[in-house]
Amino acid sequence: MKYNSPKAGILLISPAVLLICSLLVYPVIYGIWLSLFKKHSFFPDQRFVGLANYAYLMKNSDFWMSVWYGTVYSVSTIVLQIVIGVIAALIVNEAFKGRNFVRGVILFPYVIPTVVAIILWKWLLNNQFGLVNYLLLAVGIIDDPISWMGKDHIMTSLILISVWEFFPFVVLSVLARMQTIPPVLYKAAKVDGAGAFRRFIHVTLPQLRSVLFVVILLRSIWMFTKFDTVWLLTQGGGAEKYIRTLPVYAYMRTFMYYQAGMGAALAVIMFIILVAATAIYFKMFRREEEI
Amino acid sequence: MTPKNNFFSLRGQFIYWCAAILALSTAFPFFWMVSTSFKPLQEIFVFPPNFLPAEFTLANFVRLFEQTRFLVYFKNSVFVSFTTVVLTMTIGSAGAYSLTRFKFYGREKIASLILFTYMFAPIMIVIPFYVLIKKIGLANTHAALIMAYTAFCLPFSLWLLRAFFQSIPLALEKAALIDGASRLEAVIYVVLPLALPGIIATGIFTFILAWNDYIFVRILITSDELKTLSVGIADLYNATVIDWGMIMSGSMLITVPVLVFFIFIQRYLIAGWGAGAMKG
Numbered sequence: 042m043k044y045n046s047p048k049a050g051i052l053l054i055s056p057a058v059l060l061i062c063s064l065l066v067y068p069v070i071y072g073i074w075l076s077l078f079k080k081h082s083f084f085p086d087q088r089f090v091g092l093a094n095y096a097y098l099m100k101n102s103d104f105w106m107s108v109w110y111g112t113v114y115s116v117s118t119i120v121l122q123i124v125i126g127v128i129a130a131l132i133v134n135e136a137f138k139g140r141n142f143v144r145g146v147i148l149f150p151y152v153i154p155t156v157v158a159i160i161l162w163k164w165l166l167n168n169q170f171g172l173v174n175y176l177l178l179a180v181g182i183i184d185d186p187i188s189w190m191g192k193d194h195i196m197t198s199l200i201l202i203s204v205w206e207f208f209p210f211v212v213l214s215v216l217a218r219m220q221t222i223p224p225v226l227y228k229a230a231k232v233d234g235a236g237a238f239r240r241f242i243h244v245t246l247p248q249l250r251s252v253l254f255v256v257i258l259l260r261s262i263w264m265f266t267k268f269d270t271v272w273l274l275t276q277g278g279g280a281e282k283y284i285r286t287l288p289v290y291a292y293m294r295t296f297m298y299y300q301a302g303m304g305a306a307l308a309v310i311m312f313i314i315l316v317a318a319t320a321i322y323f324k325m326f327r328r329e330e331e332i
Numbered sequence: 333m334t335p336k337n338n339f340f341s342l343r344g345q346f347i348y349w350c351a352a353i354l355a356l357s358t359a360f361p362f363f364w365m366v367s368t369s370f371k372p373l374q375e376i377f378v379f380p381p382n383f384l385p386a387e388f389t390l391a392n393f394v395r396l397f398e399q400t401r402f403l404v405y406f407k408n409s410v411f412v413s414f415t416t417v418v419l420t421m422t423i424g425s426a427g428a429y430s431l432t433r434f435k436f437y438g439r440e441k442i443a444s445l446i447l448f449t450y451m452f453a454p455i456m457i458v459i460p461f462y463v464l465i466k467k468i469g470l471a472n473t474h475a476a477l478i479m480a481y482t483a484f485c486l487p488f489s490l491w492l493l494r495a496f497f498q499s500i501p502l503a504l505e506k507a508a509l510i511d512g513a514s515r516l517e518a519v520i521y522v523v524l525p526l527a528l529p530g531i532i533a534t535g536i537f538t539f540i541l542a543w544n545d546y547i548f549v550r551i552l553i554t555s556d557e558l559k560t561l562s563v564g565i566a567d568l569y570n571a572t573v574i575d576w577g578m579i580m581s582g583s584m585l586i587t588v589p590v591l592v593f594f595i596f597i598q599r600y601l602i603a604g605w606g607a608g609a610m611k612g
């Protein structure tokens with residue numbers, strides 16, 4: 042066999058391509074097809090209804106609520122994650138005793154199963170026996186225990202838990218880039234008389250631009266389509282309705298109302314919103330040298 | 333090496349305090365989980381709470397093993413995750429080797445297809461995936477789970493392994509061939525040993541993804557005896573009376589393997605991160 046024989050190359054890559062096409066790409070295309078049908082999730086019969094699922098959703102207030110909750114959830118968690126993530130990266134980029142330990146520990150929330158993260162926080166935020174309420178009462182910040190899983194606070198709780206769970210991703214991505222900023226840039230800025238804050242604005246931030254571009258893109262895609270964190274928090278609280286984001290709504294339509302076609306239509310809508318948002322994002326912020 | 337910040341300077345003070353707050357806010361919930369799981373039931377609900385168990389007990393773990401199918405879930409999780417790792421690593425290494433060593437029509441197209449599919453989120457495919465799996469009669473089997481995880485992990489595995497294979501000089505392989513080795517021997521004795529650390533790191537990323545998954549198990553598995561840990565533990569919470577001690581001990585036991593593996597791959601974290609090995 043020739044060293045670079047194309048046949049062998051194609052043979053070696055084909056299992057991967059075949060699996061990706063049949064198990065990832067095909068389901069997405071099939072989902073578009075499925076969204077044109079009225080189909081029960083468990084039984085095989087289906088009826089072609091054209092765009093009726095979409096038309097129904099456009100007039101459905103639950104759908105628009107879920108778009109709204111989804112937007113509130115993703116925008117606020119993304120902003121907080123980025124801000125906290127960059128600040129945390131700046132800190133662990135400094136030299137101090139125990140730095141490696143801190144760097145390792147702050148990644149924990151991102152690595153553990155989401156189920157564990159949610160259970161931990163449900164216990165910490167438990168309104169009767171939770172430690173958070175206890176501490177807040179003990180310090181005197183609040184006079185009555187807060188019902189964190191109640192309808193008034195559940196969105197706040199969800200946002201806080203999500204930021205806690207996902208900010209480490211920002212830290213690690215940004216830190217990796219920070220370590221490659223040439224120290225000479227800071228020296229030059231210092232010589233020019235720039236203080237710490239101005240050095241951050243004029244040296245660090247421009248250098249982080251490209252990594253932040255990618256991190257914000259990825260985090261937005263993942264937060265907008267986040268299912269498990271939101272869904273698990275809705276379990277057993279009674280305030281489920283107040284954090285019913287688009288992915289949760291798609292799941293409910295499919296597996297609680299048994300409307301697979303409607304669920305698929307919701308997934309397609311999610312996909313369209315993402316593609317549109319990504320296109321706008323690229324138009325507004327992308328520079329030639331990036332990606 | 334930059335000099336360490338002096339703890340006694342103003343700037344040093346500030347940094348140490350911030351670092352302490354960061355470490356505390358990320359690590360404390362874990363400490364609380366461990367502490368709760370060793371407390372006897374009455375002590376879990378005392379007010380004000382004890383930070384460390386006043387009375388140390390293993391009763392929560394005993395209940396977990398006796399009253400739930402924790403061991404069954406554990407076995408299922410291990411089986412599904414390891415099968416996924418083996419499959420993904422075999423298919424992924426072959427693919428990555430092909431992408432770095434061969435030239436053929438469509439190679440670049442395949443690379444960008446892989447990058448594109450890496451953006452897919454589970455919720456976007458899980459509904460049609462479920463309908464399709466049901467059609468071919470694989471709903472409620474571990475095979476369905478393994479298929480889903482392998483498909484999901486392949487894009488980033490290929491991407492990551494490609495980077496590792498690229499870093500192995502072609503000259504080494506050529507030298508082996510000149511010395512009379514066959515292509516296969518050159519791969520087995522020269523390329524794979526050099527790529528092994530990268531393959532192991534990629535494997536661990538795959539393992540963590542499969543081990544932590546909730547949505548696919550929730551949707552594809554209906555029988556209790558086929559569930560994996562994440563759904564098994566989540567369902568403990570849905571009982572009428574929530575046994576916090578038991579739930580905390582279970583949570584601790586699922587977290588341990590992940591953290592152990594995670595500490596192993598710290599060195600590769602940056603590379604893995606760049607390739608998007610940690611989705612979520």
